[in-house]
Amino acid sequence: MSAAMCAFILTLSSALGPTVVSGVLGAPTHVRLTSYDMNLVLMWDPPEGPASSIVYSTQFKSSVSLDFDKVGCVNISNLECDLSRLNTIFQYAKYTGRVRAQSGTESSAWMESNPITLDKDTVISSPDVSLSSNGAAIEVSIKDPVFMISALREVYHSATYNITYWQHGQREKARSKSNIQQSRVVLNDLDPWTKYCVQVQIIITDRNPSKPSAAVCESTTSKAEAPWVAAVVTFGVVAMSVALVVVAVLYRKHISHFLCPKDALPQHFKEYLLAPPNSSMYLAMRNSHPPDEIYNQVSVIADGRTPEEPLEAAGSKQPDAT
Structure with missing residues (x-):
């Protein structure tokens, strides 16, 4: 092959780009790292051109690491990977992600995302x-x-x-x-x-x-009372309750004597109440004997009649009166 022909082939290959090379899988596009309320999600668009049965794998690194030493999602068909669910995210760190496409035995190149710092770049939702x-x-x-x-x-x-x-x-x-x-x-x-x-x-x-x-x-509704009014009323009720408790404790003996007096009766009242009654009627009633009761003796004698005999037949015989 002449040198001119080789130069022509190399020039044509450079002009057409790598897409003409068969067997090379296109890489994901528009790769971006997002954060919403302190989560960390890597998102991307599918490769350009026709492709089938494509899966994706992701990796990410923090600001303290030079390499992508943390594995994210592996062999997924979705176009995003929630990295914050891996429990290895720190709220003040800076992160970068990357993703590649896979189809059968072919793999695309890794495509990196933009770096973000969680506490500075996360989008905070509304309260x-x-x-x-x-x-x-x-x-x-x-x-x-x-x-x-x-x-x-x-x-x-x-x-x-x-x-x-x-x-x-x-x-x-x-x-x-x-x-x-x-x-x-x-x-x-x-x-x-x-x-x-x-x-x-x-x-x-x-x-x-x-x-x-x-x-x-x-x-709004009607105009409410000033807050100090309720405070004054509450303070007054509490102060009165405390005062009543203090008075009850200090003067409990006096209050007990007032409610349950223990004063003795005068001596002449006691003598009058304990002296025996001396009225004539009381003395007559006490010395009198109970009256004699008047009664007649009654004897019950069987008449010899059977229970089936009429009462009239048995009662026709009357005892003679004496």
Whole structure:
């Protein structure tokens, strides 16, 4: 073969690229590493061109490792692999993933993803918000999103809430409260008998805030009493109860003597009550004898009649009167 022909073949091969080489499997495309609420998911698109029975294997490495020393998913047909379920993920580490395609005995080249640092790049979802009306005030209850690794307050110690609220239909006049750390907040600068809507967002220093929550609405009712009124009433009741207990303990003997007096009767009362009665009627009744009872003796004599004999026949004979 002449040198000119060899040069022509090499030039043509370079121009057409590796796709003309048979038996080489295309690699996955658009490989990216994502994190949502502190999880770690490697995603990709299938190789370009026709292919059948393709499976994928993944690997990943952390910032403390130079090589891809951790195995992810093996021989899967899905286009994503949840690496956070392997229980080897640390919330402050930096990670990079890679994936390759396999079809029969053919394997593609490894394709690496973008690196991400979990605590800086994870997308934080919106908090859960609920409202309860208390007179002319509304209490806002906030619940943090659930993280795959650790918890929001353990990873972001300085996290605060930004609360935005407005009258229903007047979003352009919204007011806000920022740098809130409590999970329960009372909005008390509201009008009675008015519907308000509330939206909450998590704010973290040196990173993007969370997604805002969905707007939640609640109506106020009549103007509530000032909190100090209930506090004063409660304090008064408690103070009175304590005072009564103290008085009862200190003066228990006096109270017992008052309720159950033990004073003795005067001596002349005792002599009068213990002296025998001296009335004439009482003496006559005591010395009198019981009257004699008047009675007649009765004797019962059998008449000799049978039980079947009529009473008239037996009673026809009367004893003679003396």
